[in-house]
Amino acid sequence: MTDASLAVPRSRRPSLGQSGAILRRLASSPAGAISLGFILLLFAVAIFAPLVAPFDPIAIAPRDRMQPPSAVHWLGTDQLGRDVLSRLIFGTRTALQVALAGTGGAFLVGMCLGMVSGLGPKWIDSLLVLLNDSLKALPLILFALALVSIYGPSMVTLGVIITLSMAPGYFRVVRNQVLVLRNADYVVAAQAMGASWLRQSMTHLLPNLIGPILVLIAMDIPAVIGIESGLSFLGQGVQPPNASWGTMLSEGYAYLRQAPHIALTAGAPIVLATIAFTFFGEALRDALDPRGAGDRR
Amino acid sequence: MTEFRINRRDLMRRLGAGGLALSASSLLGAGAVISQEARVLRIRNDGDIRRLDPATRGGWYDETVMFAIFSGLVRYAPGEKWAIELDAAESLDDSDPLNIAFTLRPGIMFTGGYGELTAEDVKFSYERFLDPAVDAVYGSDWGALAEVEVTGKYSGIIHLSRPFAPLFTSTMPHASGLILSKAALEGSGEAVIGTDPLACSGPYQLAEWRPREMIRLTRNPGWTGPVPYYDEIQLLPIADLTSAETAFDAGDLDVTQIAVNSIPVRNPAADKLVVKPALAYTWLGMNVENETLSDIRVRRAIQQAIDVQEVVEATFGGAVTPAFGLVPPPLLGARDADLYPFDPAATKALLAEAGAEGLTLTLSFGADPDLMIAAQVIQAQLAAVGITLQIRSMDSATLTAQQQDNAGGSYKEVELFFTTFTTAPDPSWVTEWFTCSQVGVWNFQRTCSEDWDAKNAAAAEETDPAVRNQMYIELQDALEETGAYVFLYHGVNAWVAGPKVTPAYSADAQWALLRDFTGA
Numbered sequence: 001m002t003d004a005s006l007a008v009p010r011s012r013r014p015s016l017g018q019s020g021a022i023l024r025r026l027a028s029s030p031a032g033a034i035s036l037g038f039i040l041l042l043f044a045v046a047i048f049a050p051l052v053a054p055f056d057p058i059a060i061a062p063r064d065r066m067q068p069p070s071a072v073h074w075l076g077t078d079q080l081g082r083d084v085l086s087r088l089i090f091g092t093r094t095a096l097q098v099a100l101a102g103t104g105g106a107f108l109v110g111m112c113l114g115m116v117s118g119l120g121p122k123w124i125d126s127l128l129v130l131l132n133d134s135l136k137a138l139p140l141i142l143f144a145l146a147l148v149s150i151y152g153p154s155m156v157t158l159g160v161i162i163t164l165s166m167a168p169g170y171f172r173v174v175r176n177q178v179l180v181l182r183n184a185d186y187v188v189a190a191q192a193m194g195a196s197w198l199r200q201s202m203t204h205l206l207p208n209l210i211g212p213i214l215v216l217i218a219m220d221i222p223a224v225i226g227i228e229s230g231l232s233f234l235g236q237g238v239q240p241p242n243a244s245w246g247t248m249l250s251e252g253y254a255y256l257r258q259a260p261h262i263a264l265t266a267g268a269p270i271v272l273a274t275i276a277f278t279f280f281g282e283a284l285r286d287a288l289d290p291r292g293a294g295d296r297r
Numbered sequence: 298m299t300e301f302r303i304n305r306r307d308l309m310r311r312l313g314a315g316g317l318a319l320s321a322s323s324l325l326g327a328g329a330v331i332s333q334e335a336r337v338l339r340i341r342n343d344g345d346i347r348r349l350d351p352a353t354r355g356g357w358y359d360e361t362v363m364f365a366i367f368s369g370l371v372r373y374a375p376g377e378k379w380a381i382e383l384d385a386a387e388s389l390d391d392s393d394p395l396n397i398a399f400t401l402r403p404g405i406m407f408t409g410g411y412g413e414l415t416a417e418d419v420k421f422s423y424e425r426f427l428d429p430a431v432d433a434v435y436g437s438d439w440g441a442l443a444e445v446e447v448t449g450k451y452s453g454i455i456h457l458s459r460p461f462a463p464l465f466t467s468t469m470p471h472a473s474g475l476i477l478s479k480a481a482l483e484g485s486g487e488a489v490i491g492t493d494p495l496a497c498s499g500p501y502q503l504a505e506w507r508p509r510e511m512i513r514l515t516r517n518p519g520w521t522g523p524v525p526y527y528d529e530i531q532l533l534p535i536a537d538l539t540s541a542e543t544a545f546d547a548g549d550l551d552v553t554q555i556a557v558n559s560i561p562v563r564n565p566a567a568d569k570l571v572v573k574p575a576l577a578y579t580w581l582g583m584n585v586e587n588e589t590l591s592d593i594r595v596r597r598a599i600q601q602a603i604d605v606q607e608v609v610e611a612t613f614g615g616a617v618t619p620a621f622g623l624v625p626p627p628l629l630g631a632r633d634a635d636l637y638p639f640d641p642a643a644t645k646a647l648l649a650e651a652g653a654e655g656l657t658l659t660l661s662f663g664a665d666p667d668l669m670i671a672a673q674v675i676q677a678q679l680a681a682v683g684i685t686l687q688i689r690s691m692d693s694a695t696l697t698a699q700q701q702d703n704a705g706g707s708y709k710e711v712e713l714f715f716t717t718f719t720t721a722p723d724p725s726w727v728t729e730w731f732t733c734s735q736v737g738v739w740n741f742q743r744t745c746s747e748d749w750d751a752k753n754a755a756a757a758e759e760t761d762p763a764v765r766n767q768m769y770i771e772l773q774d775a776l777e778e779t780g781a782y783v784f785l786y787h788g789v790n791a792w793v794a795g796p797k798v799t800p801a802y803s804a805d806a807q808w809a810l811l812r813d814f815t816g817a
Contacts, residue, residue, distance in 0.1 A: 058677075060611065060674060060677050062607060062610055062611035062674065065611065065614060066614075079558075079611075079670055080611055080670060080673055080674065081611075149692070149695060152689065153689070153690075234664075235664045235669070235690040235691070236691075239687065239689075239690075240669065240672065240673050240688045241673055241676060241677075250666075251666065251669065253539065254556070254558065254666035255558055256539060257539075257562050258558055258559070258562050
């Protein structure tokens with residue numbers, strides 16, 4: 001016979017049914033549905049870039065430079081005669097690669113340290129909080145330019161910059177959540193039954209953190225796109241001949257009078273992607289916590 | 298007794314009349330002010346002032362201001378050709394190339410109560426270039442000076458130790474020929490001038506300097522030469538040409554330089570567009586002390602892999618022509634062909650011979666949109682012969698610091714790089730940066746030949762133009778032979794001006810000659 005009173009309380013892990021409900025709530029919000037659709041489109045474009053791009057994005061054709069939009073080049077050509085649409089498509093791939101790698105790296109670093117901080121002894125917690133606050137206090141652009149000047153501009157440097165600048169946000173959220181959840185009945189019970197730190201973290205804590213973390217990731221992606229575009233605009237991010245929205249914007253800016261289509265078409269996806277991810281993050285937050293949605297509106 | 302009563306309609310009527318009267322009077326007042334308004338010219342400066350000292354000046358941003366606030370014995374005349382005219386000098390006798398006699402115009406007063414400009418000031422101003430305490434950046438301009446002999450209050454003789462061809466092309470009419478107040482500089486206790494000119498001897502004086510915001514010049518009351526048209530000139534330091542052009546279109550600037558790529562979209566007549574070949578030279582350099590580039594066959598291969606015509610066409614769309622050397626075409630010594638032109642077959646053979654197939658190199662340069670385009674074209678051209686080129690666009694000061702890191706040795710890591718220099722209208726100014734003594738200073742190719750240095754020194758002393766022309770062509774041939782140079786372009790300078798301004802520029806339109814600007 002099993003004594004129900006001795007059973008370990010279950011953690012509030014989202015079930016498949018709950019995920020479906022979240023998706024339904026997300027899709028029922030116009031902002032959520034439209035932004036989700038746009039984001040899916042961006043991912044599709046990024047994944048199938050070589051198939052959908054009409055031209056080689058790095059092949060130069062100086063004689064065709066700065067042509068306005070036409071039937072051949074739908075968004076015209078840039079200062080080196082490259083097809084703007086093709087560069088925009090491959091720029092989408094670059095933006096999402098950097099965004100996913102950067103936020104993924106920041107999430108992993110922030111989550112691991114946040115778990116250690118929340119579950120570990122007090123001195124480790126104090127040390128990690130101090131390090132985290134110090135890192136967060138660094139001015140982002142100066143920090144980024146310093147790293148670029150030391151290690152040179154590259155995708156790896158860009159990933160490191162984004163990871164280090166974004167990780168403190170994840171650390172703080174994870175640590176705070178862990179500090180709250182570690183006293184929950186199911187965690188205390190797991191501890192009493194001798195569950196290791198790793199098991200407590202992976203089985204009982206992480207599933208309950210995933211909601212706020214997903215919202216944070218969605219909200220951070222536009223910031224990461226902004227950082228990548230900003231550094232590329234300054235010539236310190238993605239290097240030629242690779243396509244990037246920021247690089248295209250920077251190059252288009254120099255020809256704003258002669259060929260405004262270059263800067264305009266490079267600026268548009270930055271704005272649209274930023275809006276889409278922000279709206280998606282807000283809609284996801286509302287979908288995960290429908291009770292708080294009314295209060296926030 | 299009349300009862301004083303006023304209803305709301307009367308009140309409004311009376312207030313309206315009063316308001317009308319006030320408006321009219323203020324308009325009339327404004328009209329009176331407008332009629333007395335000072336003539337103010339607002340012009341873009343390509344940077345903020347740094348050092349207004351003829352011996353240690355910075356760049357054009359300093360020189361544009363210096364030409365307005367200081368006088369020289371002679372000056373560049375505005376116009377299409379490089380010509381000089383008397384400035385503070387009343388007469389100048391150059392019949393003896395080693396002894397140039399001058400007489401000053403009496404009555405030119407320095408600002409700040411430093412008295413009249415005399416021959417003692419000329420002596421002080423020119424001889425200080427040789428003073429080690431001054432550490433003159435432009436010391437070579439007066440390298441041939443023996444002394445300035447003062448023969449009277451307003452007269453003197455400039456004695457040279459050897460013939461010096463650039464004296465009347467790039468020394469005396471340039472900023473190195475400007476005259477400072479001996480009393481002011483000695484009284485300051487400093488060896489050099491910073492951003493405070495101390496005492497002005499030109500048609501204008503520095504009235505106000507708001508760092509990174511405005512340099513305001515007003516008339517020098519002690520100036521006795523031709524009266525300049527504008528009462529006040531406001532120079533706005535705007536480094537970015539696109540921003541400056543936007544400010545011009547918005548009416549915030551009367552005159553500005555514009556980017557080469559903006560030339561086709563301007564209205565030449567309405568914008569008073571002026572486009573002139575620049576006295577500048579841009580080239581791709583190779584560091585011969587870099588391990589990969591130490592083999593001349595590799596350098597030659599890169600030289601012949603680059604189609605300069607295509608690079609220039611892609612960068613400027615026909616507004617600029619390719620360069621065939623360092624010396625810009627208007628000057629004596631300009632070449633008209635390369636020794637090692639574009640030849641991809643030769644490149645492949647050289648790379649195979651050197652065992653250097655599959656090279657990966659880095660091209661570094663200070664952030665610049667034109668250079669970025671040129672770099673990407675070269676990247677594609679080198680890819681066609683199997684060389685992978687990485688582009689490193691960076692802060693130019695950081696790159697220069699690395700190239701000058703002679704003690705630390707990090708200069709060895711620099712491989713290919715772009716450099717743009719500007720010059721004065723004499724070829725000696727072009728070649729002086731490629732001597733052995735300039736290795737690690739401004740000679741970042743680090744090519745060094747004592748024989749070349751001797752020929753370069755001899756060319757500066759040669760006074761026969763035909764012989765001198767050939768000497769400079771041979772000097773550039775020798776540089777190309779090292780394999781460390783790919784000459785790209787000289788560029789153009791383009792300006793636009795508002796309808797109420799008649800601008801005046803030097804022959805290459807590098808400087809706005811502010812004192813010669815007039816109204817339309």
